[in-house]
Amino acid sequence: MRNSAFLLFVVIFGSPNCGAQWTLLGEPMFSSNDVSFVSIDLDQSTGIPYVVYKESGLDGHLYCKKFVGGVWVDVGGIISDSVAGEIDLYCEFKINPVTNEPYVVYDQLFFSVPDSIIVKKFDGAGWVQVGNGIYGHLQSSIAFDPETGTPFLAERIIGDFYNVYPDTVEAFEYLFKYDSLANFWQPWANLELGTDNESSSMIINNAGDIYVSKEYEPLMSQIFQAHVADNTCALVSMNPFTGVTVERKNSELAYYEQDTALYGVLQRFDMGLPLLYTIEVVKIKDGTVYGVSGYAGDTLDIFHGGMAPSIEYNGFTNELWLSYLSTDPDNYGIVVRRWNGTSWELTADPYNSPELEYFDYKIDREKLAFDNTTGQAYVVFRHNNQASVITLGTTGIEENNVATNVSIFPNPSCGSFKILAKSKIEYISIFSDSGQNVLNQWPGSFQTQIDLPNSGVYFVNFQLQDGSTATEKLVVIGQ
Numbered sequence: 001m002r003n004s005a006f007l008l009f010v011v012i013f014g015s016p017n018c019g020a021q022w023t024l025l026g027e028p029m030f031s032s033n034d035v036s037f038v039s040i041d042l043d044q045s046t047g048i049p050y051v052v053y054k055e056s057g058l059d060g061h062l063y064c065k066k067f068v069g070g071v072w073v074d075v076g077g078i079i080s081d082s083v084a085g086e087i088d089l090y091c092e093f094k095i096n097p098v099t100n101e102p103y104v105v106y107d108q109l110f111f112s113v114p115d116s117i118i119v120k121k122f123d124g125a126g127w128v129q130v131g132n133g134i135y136g137h138l139q140s141s142i143a144f145d146p147e148t149g150t151p152f153l154a155e156r157i158i159g160d161f162y163n164v165y166p167d168t169v170e171a172f173e174y175l176f177k178y179d180s181l182a183n184f185w186q187p188w189a190n191l192e193l194g195t196d197n198e199s200s201s202m203i204i205n206n207a208g209d210i211y212v213s214k215e216y217e218p219l220m221s222q223i224f225q226a227h228v229a230d231n232t233c234a235l236v237s238m239n240p241f242t243g244v245t246v247e248r249k250n251s252e253l254a255y256y257e258q259d260t261a262l263y264g265v266l267q268r269f270d271m272g273l274p275l276l277y278t279i280e281v282v283k284i285k286d287g288t289v290y291g292v293s294g295y296a297g298d299t300l301d302i303f304h305g306g307m308a309p310s311i312e313y314n315g316f317t318n319e320l321w322l323s324y325l326s327t328d329p330d331n332y333g334i335v336v337r338r339w340n341g342t343s344w345e346l347t348a349d350p351y352n353s354p355e356l357e358y359f360d361y362k363i364d365r366e367k368l369a370f371d372n373t374t375g376q377a378y379v380v381f382r383h384n385n386q387a388s389v390i391t392l393g394t395t396g397i398e399e400n401n402v403a404t405n406v407s408i409f410p411n412p413s414c415g416s417f418k419i420l421a422k423s424k425i426e427y428i429s430i431f432s433d434s435g436q437n438v439l440n441q442w443p444g445s446f447q448t449q450i451d452l453p454n455s456g457v458y459f460v461n462f463q464l465q466d467g468s469t470a471t472e473k474l475v476v477i478g479q
Contacts (some may be wrong), residue, residue: 029384072110092140093105118133147208175231206257277307333351376391
C-alpha cells in the first residue's frame with residue numbers, strides 16, 4: 001500500500017465559487033534559511049513529495065527534503081559542493097519516472113576553473129554525480145525516457161575547456177544523452193542556437209518525443225523537437241509567444257496526451273502596463289500555434305499581472321493545470337487554474353495570508369506538481385524568502401486495509417461531482433445522512449458525473465467491476 005501519511009494534511013477542493021482553499025503541507029517556511037530557488041516533484045511509486053531548494057548567498061548550499069510522517073525530513077544532506085565555488089541561481093529538479101530517483105541539475109561556478117553544469121542523483125544512500133561536468137552556463141533542463149529512464153540534458157556549451165567535446169560548436173545549445181556504461185554525457189543533437197539562447201524547459205512525452213523550449217531575450221522564442229531514438233532535431237515553432245515585450249523568461253512546456261498537443265506558457269515583462277507582468281499560454285499541434293481557448297490566429301490565452309508560471313499535466317484527472325503568482329495588489333497570491341475544455345477554471349481561491357505582501361514580494365518562484373495516482377496537487381513557493389508547500393486534492397476512505405480505487409472531485413462542491421475509478425464502475429447508490437436512498441446509477445465506465453441539488457452530507461457506495469467496493473462521503477455546499 002502506498003504511504004498515505006501526507007494525506008493527513010490534504011484539503012479537498014471544490015468549485016471556485018464555493019470558497020475552497022489551499023492549505024499548507026506541514027510546517028511553513030521549513031527550509032530554515034532564506035532560499036533563492038525552490039522546486040517540487042513526486043515519487044509516483046509512493047506519492048511522497050520532494051522539494052529541492054538553494055540557500056541564498058554566494059556560499060548557499062542545495063538541499064532536498066521529503067514529506068513523510070507529517071513532517072519535512074532531510075534527504076541525503078548537502079547536495080552541492082559550495083566549497084568549490086558559488087552555486088548559480090538556475091537549478092532544476094526532477095524525479096526519474098522509471099527509477100524513482102531524484103535528480104538535481106545545477107551550475108557550479110568554480111573559483112579556479114570555468115563553471116560546469118553538474119547533474120547529481122540520490123541513490124538511496126547519498127547524492128552522487130551522474131556523468132561528467134559540462135562546460136556550460138546558466139539554465140539547463142533535464143528529462144527522462146519514459147520507457148528506460150535514460151536521462152537527457154539540454155545545455156548551452158561555452159567551450160571545450162575539458163577537451164571532451166571536440167566536435168561541438170562553441171556557445172551553441174546541445175541535447176545530451178547519458179551513457180550509463182561510460183558514465184558520460186554524449187552529445188545527442190545540436191539545437192543550432194547561438195550565444196543569446198538558453199533552454200528553459202524540456203519534456204519527453206509517452207511516445208518518446210523530446211521538446212525543448214528556448215528563449216531569445218527579449219523578443220523571440222523557439223521550440224525544438226527530437227526523439228529518444230533519433231538524434232535529428234527539428235524546429236517545431238518559431239516565436240509561438242507573439243506578444244510585444246521587453247523581456248521573456250520562465251517558459252515551461254507540458255504535453256497533453258489525450259489531445260496529442262504541446263502546450264507552452266511564458267512570462268513577459270511589459271513596460272508601460274499597470275501590472276507590468278503578463279502570462280501567455282499557447283497550444284501547438286501539427287506545427288500550428290493556437291490560443292488554448294480559440295483557434296489558429298486567435299488571441300493567445302493571457303493573464304495580466306501574472307509571473308513565475310508553471311504548467312503541468314495532471315495524469316490522474318487528464319487535465320492541464322496552470323499556476324502563477326498574481327501581482328495584482330488587490331488580488332495578490334498564488335493562482336491555480338485547470339483547463340476544463342472551454343476555459344481556465346479556478347481550482348480554488350488564490351492562496352494568500354496576512355504575511356504575504358505585494359510590495360515586499362514575500363511570495364514568488366512557485367512550482368506545480370501532481371500525484372498521478374490520486375490527482376493530489378502541490379505548489380512549492382518562496383514564503384518570506386523560505387520554502388513552503390501548499391496542497392489540495394481528492395480524498396478517499398480506505399477499506400479492508402487497501403486504498404480505495406475511487407476518487408471524487410471537487411468535494412465539497414456546489415452539487416456536481418466527477419468520479420474516477422481504476423476499474424469500471426458497475427453500480428452507485430447514494431444515501432443522505434438520514435439514510436434515505438436519493439440516487440442509483442449503473443455507469444459501466446471508468447468515470448461518471450453525479451449531481452445532487454440539495455445541500456447536505458451524503459454517502460455514496462460503489463461496486464466496481466473488479467469486485468472491490470468503496471464508500472465515500474460527499475458534501476454539497478449551498479450556492
